[in-house]
Amino acid sequence: MRKIIGPCGLHCIKVQHLGVRIGQQEILKDINLHIHCGSLNAIVGPNGAGKSTLIRAILGDLPHSGVIEFRDTGNGRLTRMRVGYVPQSLNIDKDTPVSVYDMIACYQSRFPVFLKKSRRVRERILEALRSFEAEELLDKQVCNLSGGELQRVLLSMAIMDEPHLLLLDEPVSGIDQKGMGLFYRTIYHLKENYDLAVVLISHDLDYVARYADKVILLSEGTIQKQGLAKEVYGSPEFAAVFGEGGGAVG
């Protein structure tokens, strides 16, 4: 991925009046977001608030109402938004014969991965893995990776096409406190040094307070409050969702 001195500040992602309905149930309603490049945006909220649904809607995996717009004010042209996505986990069993190379090559290349290893693809993958100090994982089986290793591999894959927007589902299992710290530092480093915006679902309010530029409080399918961590954590809406003690973090 192309490294820059800092984000260009010229493009942004606008979500307007987004709603998701599955059958009779309204999962998300009237979501409005304005995400700038070079910012780290954390979505927090209780279980069942619709956090994952929001990510899936932005990804285009779920049909939604409303508009998601990508604006590039630098040259005035509308380009197609490239989205990188890091899921929480993979659908992978023990003993699955898929190496890290295989997995990334499946998503990144049309050359049949089960026939032969392509040297060109291998070099590209190694380069991406190197940014996350994960190049030694290239030939390891994906099912044998630790939670932290898998996150690094998935992050490497997500930034390979220089995305404008990086969507992340924070890992909740298989990762220890030290790994979590490393995860947040890596994300922070990414948004500081590359030209992209990050939207992150988070379960850890302490880390959010420390690293996020903007906190989005989602509950009951809609945004209750958004702004700086300090503002959101001190708000009555936050207290209503997480209880009075929830704000005493960070």
Add this chain to the structure above:
Amino acid sequence: MRQFSEREVELLGSGWEWLQFDFMRLAFLAILLITPLFGILGTMIVGRKMAFFSDALGHSALTGIALGVVLGAADPSLAMILFAIGFALLLNRISSKNASSTDTVISVFSSCSIAVGLAILSKGGNFSKYSGLLVGDILSVTPRELVYLAVILAVTLLFWICCGNWLEALSLHRALAKSRRIPVTALEYVFAVLVALIVMLSIKWVGILIINALLILPAASSRNISQNLREYHFFSLVFALFSGILGLIISYYTNVATGPMIVIVASLIYFATYLYGKKIA
């Protein structure tokens, strides 16, 4: 008694005497076409966790034939293929809508369809006419049918080369595949139809009862010992071919139906690879 040609006499002494019969030569060619087909398709079915799906499809062959008979079709095979495609599309839709209890739902549809098929075909005590379909008979394959098999193999190879990566990406994470602009829904439907076509077109030779074993066993054995996708696909292909050829030869000498013998060899390979896999782990 007929005179043996020089070539046949040569074969008699070499352990290849089973090749002197036309039907065995045709069956041998059929094995060389069907087993790689199943080896390749199996890797994708096992990778997509669709073993149950292909099993249900195999069972639906009876219903398709029954429908053909009821509708008075001259060749019930067409009815069978059309029914299987419809069935595959339906099962695929259920799987994508109802993730929690897919296996139960597939099982319900599968049992229901097999019951309807059996009921119709057994009416008037005529079922014995169709019982050959249960075990299949690879020795009955004709040269024209070999051409069909070659065409199916070519189509499968094409799908494998063009969409194998996508299918693997889809198995690993659907939303992630979608975010990479992989046409996931279309891919799922095309694959379901391909599996339906292959199962239906080869069921006559392999048989309803064991077709799924042939699809699943080589890939499952290969998974026991493989660490990456290249090994997985390679060993699956080798195991499928090996069990096919060895099963055919053993069945000739022991006078046992070929399909079951191939499955027995494939099962032995599975157990051997399982033990070997445990040892190296």
